[in-house]
Amino acid sequence: MLELYTHLTPNNVPFSLKTAEEIFRKFLVYEGSAILLGEVDGKPVSSCTLVIIPNLTRGGTPYALVENVVTHADSRSRGYGKRILDAASERAWDQGCYKVMLMTGSSARATLDFYERAGFKQTKTGFQKRRAHEVR
Known part of the structure; x- marks a missing residue:
């Protein structure tokens, strides 16, 4: 799984497997969170x-946030990324969400086209604020 993330952020600061396991355990107890993994022949591809x-608006209807979307470079353009986003959306709909949101830091046309083909529309303006000294 950690190797797959190198295809998302190649210069990501590595950390120990122990730290990764601790973070993963937090996902297991954080209600409503999940890391979805697509595999082909036992190999993680997306x-x-x-x-x-x-949510305290919209009659208490929750919403979903998708992050860290990645497909292994050797497995791109085969539909795996779209399938993982479809699975995330279905899980959100099953939980009663009224929308699924994601943001991308990429301005590459291919990336934006990919998200549109996956059913996402660029209808909002996103903003972010980062710490002065970014923690990796």
Whole structure:
């Protein structure tokens, strides 16, 4: 799984397997969160993180956030990324979410076209604020 993430952020700061296991355990107890993993012949080829967020508007209907969407470079353009996003969306719909959101830091046309082919529309403006000294 960690090797797959190198195809998302090649210069990601590595950390220990023990730390990764601790983080993964948090996902297991964080209600509404999941890391979806697509495999082919036992090899991870695509993944995304899904978080279901409780909501005090829209009659209490939750919404979902998708992050860390990645497909192994050797497995791109085969539909795996779309399938993992479809699975995340289905899980969100099953949890009663009224929308699924994601943001991308990429402005590459191919990336934006991929998200549109996966059913996402660029209808909002995203903003972010990062710590002055980014923690990796």
